[in-house]
Amino acid sequence: MIKLSHISKTYYKAGKAIKAVDDVSLEIRDGEIFGVIGFSGAGKSTLVRCINMLEHPDEGGKVEVGGEEITSFSESELRAVRSKIGMIFQHFNLMPSRTVLENVLYPLQYRGIPKAEQRRKALKLLELVELSDRLQNYPRELSGGQKQRVAIARALASDPQVLLCDEATSALDPTTTLEILRLLKKLNQKLGLTIVIITHQLSVVKDICKRVAVMEHGKLVEQGDVFSVFANPQKEVTRNFLKAATSLSKADVLAKYRPDLLHLQPGEKFVRLTYTGPGVSEPLISTVSNRFFITMNILFADVDLVDDAPIGGTVGVFSGEPENIDAAIEYLRAKQVKVEVLAHA
Ligand SMILES: Nc1ncnc2c1ncn2[C@@H]1O[C@H](COP(=O)(O)OP(=O)(O)OP(=O)(O)O)[C@@H](O)[C@H]1O
Ligand SMILES: [Mg+2]
Numbered sequence: 001m002i003k004l005s006h007i008s009k010t011y012y013k014a015g016k017a018i019k020a021v022d023d024v025s026l027e028i029r030d031g032e033i034f035g036v037i038g039f040s041g042a043g044k045s046t047l048v049r050c051i052n053m054l055e056h057p058d059e060g061g062k063v064e065v066g067g068e069e070i071t072s073f074s075e076s077e078l079r080a081v082r083s084k085i086g087m088i089f090q091h092f093n094l095m096p097s098r099t100v101l102e103n104v105l106y107p108l109q110y111r112g113i114p115k116a117e118q119r120r121k122a123l124k125l126l127e128l129v130e131l132s133d134r135l136q137n138y139p140r141e142l143s144g145g146q147k148q149r150v151a152i153a154r155a156l157a158s159d160p161q162v163l164l165c166d167e168a169t170s171a172l173d174p175t176t177t178l179e180i181l182r183l184l185k186k187l188n189q190k191l192g193l194t195i196v197i198i199t200h201q202l203s204v205v206k207d208i209c210k211r212v213a214v215m216e217h218g219k220l221v222e223q224g225d226v227f228s229v230f231a232n233p234q235k236e237v238t239r240n241f242l243k244a245a246t247s248l249s250k251a252d253v254l255a256k257y258r259p260d261l262l263h264l265q266p267g268e269k270f271v272r273l274t275y276t277g278p279g280v281s282e283p284l285i286s287t288v289s290n291r292f293f294i295t296m297n298i299l300f301a302d303v304d305l306v307d308d309a310p311i312g313g314t315v316g317v318f319s320g321e322p323e324n325i326d327a328a329i330e331y332l333r334a335k336q337v338k339v340e341v342l343a344h345a
Helices: 044-051 075-082 100-110 115-128 144-155 174-191 202-208 226-231 236-245 247-257 284-292 322-334
Strands: 002-013 016-028 033-037 062-065 085-089 162-166 194-199 211-216 219-225 269-275 295-306 309-319 337-344
Touching (some): 002 044, 016 044, 016 219, 033 044, 033 174, 033 202, 044 062, 044 162, 044 194, 085 144, 100 115, 100 144, 115 144, 144 174, 162 174, 174 202, 194 202, 202 226, 211 226, 219 226, 219 236, 226 236, 236 247, 247 269, 247 295, 247 309, 247 337, 269 322, 284 295, 309 322, 322 337
Parallel strands (some): 033 194, 033 211, 085 162
Antiparallel strands (some): 002 016, 002 062, 211 219, 269 337, 295 309
16 A cells, blocks of 8 residues: 655755655555554654655655555645545644534535535544534534544545554543544444554554554664564664563663562572563463472563563562572473573572
8 A cells, every 4th residue: 555665854954964764665555554663753753744745755765655656746646645645643733713523524625525415424424433422512622532533534534545643642641542543443444444653652553553663763673563573572672662661671670779679588580571472371370380399479460462462571589499490491481481580699
C-alpha cells in the first residue's frame, strides 16, 4: 500500500542543514496496522508527512501509495491522492466554531455529492465512532477521547485507504487511549483500512500493531514483527524503549543503589528472568524449584501480551545450594529464558 524508497528530508534554517529523515526505505502492506516509534526529534512526524507529500522529500526519494508513484505529482494530482490518505493528530485539529456534525460534513462539501447524501454519510460515520448522541455539540463541549473520535470520523469522510495517526493518543489518559485503539482496530478490520501509527508510547504499539519500525536521528534503525522486535531487540534505542516501558528495569536500580534492601544471604542470587519465547505459559519457576531444590522469592513480575504472544519477565531472589542455583539457571537458559544475575552475596 505504501512504499518509501530512500526518503530523506533536509530542512535549512539560518544557513544550517537539519537532516530530519535520513535515507529511509519502508514498505507498509495493505490492511496492516504499522507502528513507527522513536524518541522525540527522531523524525517520525516528518517521515509520515512524506507519505502524503505534505513534506516533499529530498531529490532521489520515491513515495508510492497504492501502486502510484506520487513523488512527481503536481499539486492538483496530489490533492486527489491525499483524499485517499486520512490523518489524525495529537491535538485533534477540529474547527472550534462548528458542531460535531458540521466538522464531519466539512470535507464532504467539496466532493460533488448531493446535500442529503452528505448528511447521510456524516451521520453514518458518527455512528461508526459512536457519537450519534453528540451531533450538535461543539468541540469544547467534548472530552479528549470524543474529540479524537470526531477527528477520526472526519478523516474517514473521503473514504481513505490509509489513515496516518501522529501521536493520536498522546493527549489521552490510558483508558481513553484503549478506547481509541479499539476503535482504530475496528476500522482496520471492518473497512480494511491500512493504519500507520506514530507514537512514543510503547503500549500503543504492543496493543494494536502488527509490525513496527524504530527511528533514531532520522534513520530507520530496526523494523519487523512487533513480537520479534520487542522480544529480541537489536538496537540500543529499542532496548531503552522497552526498559522504560516495563517495571523490570526497576531491578537495575535496586541492584545498583539499594542492594541492602534485598537482604541477600550467602549463596543467594538476585536475578531477572526475561521471557523471549512462547514458553512463558509453562510453569518454569515451579519446575526449577522442584527439580533443583531451590526457591525463588519473587519481588515483582511484568508479563504482557504482544501481538497475542506473552513477553516480559520476573525479578526475584534464588536461594539454595550454589550448584543447584547454577543448574537451574542453565535449565532456564536452555528454555530460552534470558537470565541475568544482577547481584549476589
Ligand atoms: N519545519 C521544520 N523546520 C526545521 N526543522 C524541522 C521542521 N520540522 C521538523 N524539524 C526538525 O526535524 C527533526 C525531526 O522532527 P520530527 O518532528 O519529525 O520528530 P518526531 O520524531 O516527530 O518528534 P516528536 O516525537 O517530538 O513529535 C527535529 O530535529 C526537528 O527540529
Ligand atoms: Mg512528531
